[in-house]
Each structure stands twice: as structure tokens, then as C-alpha cells.
Amino acid sequence: MHDYQREFIDFLVRSGALRFGAFTLKSGRTSPYFFNSGEFSRGEQIERLGYYYASGIRELEIQPTVIFGPAYKGIPLCISAAIAFNHHFDQDVAYSFDRKEEKAHGEGGWMVGHVPEEGDRIVLVDDVITDGATKIEAIESLRSATKGEVTGLVIAVDRKEKNAEGGNSVEALAEKTGVEVRSIITVYDILEHLPGREIGGDVPLTNDEAKKIEDYLGDYAV
Numbered sequence: 001m002h003d004y005q006r007e008f009i010d011f012l013v014r015s016g017a018l019r020f021g022a023f024t025l026k027s028g029r030t031s032p033y034f035f036n037s038g039e040f041s042r043g044e045q046i047e048r049l050g051y052y053y054a055s056g057i058r059e060l061e062i063q064p065t066v067i068f069g070p071a072y073k074g075i076p077l078c079i080s081a082a083i084a085f086n087h088h089f090d091q092d093v094a095y096s097f098d099r100k101e102e103k104a105h106g107e108g109g110w111m112v113g114h115v116p117e118e119g120d121r122i123v124l125v126d127d128v129i130t131d132g133a134t135k136i137e138a139i140e141s142l143r144s145a146t147k148g149e150v151t152g153l154v155i156a157v158d159r160k161e162k163n164a165e166g167g168n169s170v171e172a173l174a175e176k177t178g179v180e181v182r183s184i185i186t187v188y189d190i191l192e193h194l195p196g197r198e199i200g201g202d203v204p205l206t207n208d209e210a211k212k213i214e215d216y217l218g219d220y221a222v
Contacts (some may be wrong), residue, residue, distance in 0.1 A: 035159075096115065
């Protein structure tokens with residue numbers, strides 16, 4: 001694990017975006033941990049979040065010229081990641097995001113920011129992948145409406161759980177779209193780094209709670 005990944009886990013805990021307990025997921029499963037990107041609401045948090053996404057993007061085999069964020073949660077992610085590329089890595093990368101409804105007046109269209117052109121390489125950024133359907137839709141829209149090449153997708157956390165078909169949603173999405181998909185961290189990175197570690201005077205993940213996650217993964221992990 002890289003240093004930025006360890007820092008990212010600590011950052012998630014301090015931000016309240018990563019919590020431990022008992023949480024009912026959309027799938028109906030009761031999970032001993034929960035990631036909520038809606039907790040990022042301050043300038044300092046968004047600045048750091050952009051750095052972690054940019055660091056994850058730099059792990060991709062093909063580097064982007066455009067970072068695309070699907071509305072709505074992807075909007076601050078693509079902007080902050082583009083800023084981070086410039087500020088931390090001295091690279092000028094464009095950003096763009098879509099509108100939920102196409103604009104018929106003014107500049108018009110369904111995309112804000114740089115519209116990918118021929119030769120552009122596009123990486124999408126988002127928080128998580130559930131079944132992958134919305135990501136597939138976004139990739140297909142970009143491919144049909146622009147001349148850019150969609151080469152990658154980066155999310156924050158891969159839960160490494162079975163989807164409805166019994167496979168991993170991240171791997172299934174990569175296979176279906178031909179796009180390289182990465183996560184900044186996985187649940188196994190959390191289990192490697194966090195148990196028993198003190199953050200801000202507290203131990204957010206005790207060994208007993210870590211065991212609950214391990215048992216949960218024993219039932220639901222790919």
C-alpha cells in the first residue's frame with residue numbers, strides 16, 4: 001500500500017465518511033462498515049480529496065487529458081482532481097461534467113467544461129460502484145457524443161463484494177466496457193491499516209470490529 005492510501009484511510013475516518021457499526025445497505029445486507037461520500041462538505045476536505053483521486057489516477061496505465069465527473073457527486077471530484085494535478089504534480093488536465101438535463105439555451109448541450117476532442121483520453125471519477133449501470137451509461141454517452149477515448153475510471157472504495165450475478169461489480173464493469181477500473185483503496189486495505197490504530201485520540205476500528213468485517217467478507221466477498 002502506498003503512503004497516500006494510508007493517509008486516505010485516516011482522512012476518511014477524520015471526515016466521518018468511513019464509519020463502523022451496523023448499516024443496512026441498498027442490497028439489504030447488514031454491513032459492519034459504511035462509506036458515505038456525502039460527508040465531504042468543506043473546502044479543506046475537497047482539496048485533499050482531489051489529491052487522493054489524482055494520486056489514484058496516476059496509477060492508471062493510460063494517463064488522462066480529461067477528468068470527467070458524472071453529475072452530481074462526480075462534479076466536485078473531477079474539478080478538485082484537475083486542480084490537484086496542477087498543484088501537486090505540475091500537470092494541466094482538463095475537466096468536464098454532465099448535466100442531468102440538456103440545456104437548450106445559452107451555450108446549450110449536456111456537458112460543462114472541456115468537451116473531449118479526438119486524441120483526448122478521458123478518466124471518470126466517482127465515489128463507489130454498486131451494480132455499475134450508471135457508470136456504463138456515462139461511458140456509453142461519452143463514447144457516442146464525443147470524439148475522446150474513455151480509458152479509465154477511479155472510485156474511492158472497492159468493497160470487494162459479490163454483485164447479484166456473483167461476481168465483483170468493479171471487475172464486471174472493466175470487462176464489459178474495456179475500461180481500466182481502479183479504486184483508491186479496498187476494504188482489505190482498511191483491514192490492513194486501521195485495526196487498533198489511534199486517530200484523533202480514538203481507536204475507530206477495534207480488533208473485534210475488524211473481525212466482524214472479516215466475517216462479513218467471508219459471507220459476501222468475491
